[in-house]
Amino acid sequence: MTNRWQPLVAYVAAVLDATLLGSIVQTQFNLAALSALGAEISFTTRLATTGHDLLGFTPLYGSLIAIMMLGAMPAASVVTRWLGSGAWLIHALAAALGLWVTLWIVDTLAPMPTLIAATRSLEGTLAMMATAALGGWGYAILAYFDWDGASG
Amino acid sequence: MRRFGHILLAATGLSVCAMALAVDYRVETLAEGLEHPWSLAFLPGDGMLVTERAGRLRLIEADGALREAPIAGVPEVFVGGQAGLFEVALAPDHADSGLVYLSYACGTLAANTTCLDRARLDGQRLVERETLFRAVPDKQGRSHYGGRLTFLPDDTLVLGLGDGFDYREQAQNPANHLGSLVRLNLDGSVPDDNPFVDDSEARAELYSIGHRNIQGIVFDTTRSELLIHEHGPRGGDELNRIIPGANYGWPLVTHGVDYTGARVTPFTELPGFESPLLHWTPSIAPSGMTLYDGKAFPEWRGDLFVSALVARQVHRLIREDGEIVGQEALFTELGERIRDVRTGPDGALYLLTDSAKGRVLRVVPPSPP
Incomplete structure (x- = not known):
């Protein structure tokens, strides 16, 4: 791999990483809220809902x-x-902070108080920020990895 | 099977309309320049009261002229987003008492809720105003207030409320009013036979729970049926037949998904929750409702009319023996968001268009009979 494409590959991987992990996590928060109301969520239902959200x-x-x-x-x-x-660490923090700012902007502009239901609570917001941080961390790994050195 | 019928109706309703006989009509503009008109009430002697969401109560004179000055004495209203002045309704004994009811958003951006006031209309102004009800708890934001009300034959009224958007799980909590329908005596006190009065952990005003944002209420006196509609999220707008004390399931059951595309819940039905008579998926954003009982359009008698914001039309719900057998989309040619639909004492259908320069429209037969 050439250095020219390395940031792009890292960027795509980071976006995919943060998006998929974020989707999975927000589903679990939504289902947890339903469980707290007494709903029984089977493993199959949890899996199907998680899958639905990965698409939706x-x-x-x-x-x-x-x-x-x-x-x-x-x-x-x-x-x-x-x-x-x-x-x-810097890229992980930047992604987490970036998501927090993004959510703040979206919630300020959108007509509803909180667009993403999982981020209504501090726990949910922190969990989503953690998934974004993993994306940032992944970016750093890929962007700073010495591919030529590793392959040589 | 019943559920399948509902889904089938929702899916095929608009195609059924092709079979319905088209009714000719003419649309007249009665008043214009109203800032997001929300509700309409017909005064004895042909005048009308119109609320503007911006917090004004306006009078349309008997000759159709919109009085320039708003009616004084309205409560202080929290305005912004979906918040503002909502319903105006004349007391059943208004001809004698002059009493009117107003629902509105009260409070501040950080702490607001839905309030209900009663006052006496003294020509130019409201006097002797008192707050009869304030939904608890206060909440943040500017979304989902409900606000529609109607009177029942037993000298009570029902007021629809919303879940405040961010508080959707609270619609299942009978210890507050979020996402519920409440029933009050006309003086704001709690009727002794309300379904939750004996539950020490529940709010005594509750009549039904598990609603998202009630936007239309009709009592069918012929069938003694209380019908409401409510907004779903993305899909899942519902028409419900109200059973006292029943739970309509939000957010545990819905046919809609969140605006983000995420599932609110994996369930469209669960034991213990009432299913809707029909649901609109995708959403039409129902906003008002009337049961047409006028004489101007005999073909429409007994049918429900549901105004819609997103769909920019009025849905005629064709009924046979109280059952909805089809739907017809009306007034699509207007291309406007419709906030409310009413049956006038003259048999005409009245519409409120939702915009910063909203109009009051009157739908009449194409030519005098």
């Missing part, structure tokens, strides 16, 4: 993540260069 939730959420990562990852790379180390 990801187009919108993936768009938000893609836009967020476009800003957050280059910013994290600048900070990494400036500090000279800590790429994994």
Whole structure:
């Protein structure tokens, strides 16, 4: 792999990573809210609902993540260069913070108080930020990995 | 099988309309320049009261002229988003008492809810106004207030409420009013026979629970049926027949999904929850409802008319013996969001269009009979 394509591959992987993990996590928060109301959620139902959301939730959420990562990852790379180390942590934090800012903007602009139901609670918001952080972490791994050195 | 019937009706309703006989009509503009008109009430002597969501109560004179100055004495209204002044309804004894009821959003952006006031209309202004009901708890945001009300023959009224959007699970909690239909005596006190009065952990005003955002209420005196409709999320708008004390399932059961595309719930029905008479999926955003009993359109008598915001039309729900057997989309040529539909004392159908320059429209036969 050439260095020219490495950031793009890292970006796509980070968006996919954060989007899919975020979708899976938000489903579990929604189902947990129903369980708290007394609903019995079988494993099959949980799996089917998670799968449904991977198809139904990801187009919108993936768009938000893609836009967020476009800003957050280059910013994290600048900070990494400036500090000279800590790429994994910096990119993870940048993605988490980027998602928080994105959610704030969306909730400010959208007519409803909170667009993504799972982020109505602090726990849900932190969990979603954690999935975004994993995406940022993945970006750093791929973007900073020395492919030529590894293959040589 | 019954569920299948409902789904079949929802899926094929609009095709059924092709079989319905088209009725000719003419649409007249009665008043215009109203800021998001929300509700209409017919005064004795041909005048009308119209609420504007922006917090004004307007008078349309008997000659059809919109009085410039709003009626004074309305409560302080929280305005913004879906919040504002909602329903105006004349008391059943209005001709003698002059009493009117107003529902509205009260409070602030950080802490607001739905309130119900009663006052006496004294020509130019409301006097002796008192707050009869304030839904609890206060909530944040500017969404899902309900606000529609109607009177029942036993000298009570029912008021529809919303779940506040962010508080959807609270629609299952009888300890508050979120996502419920409440029933009150005309003075705001709680009727002794309300279904939750003996439950010490429930709000005594509750009449039914598990609603998302009630936007239309009709009592069919012929069949003694209370019908409501409510907004679903993306899909799952519902028409429900109300049974006192029943639970209509939101958010545990719905035919809709969240605006994000995520499932609110995997269940469209569960034991213990009432299923809708029909649901609209995709959503039409039902906004008002009337049971047509006028004489101007004999073919429409006994049918329900549901105004719709997103669908920009009025759905005629064709009924036979109280059962809905088809739907017909009306007034699509207007291309406007319709906030309310009413049957006038003259037999005409009245529509409110939802915009910053909303109109009051009167639907009449094409030519005088």
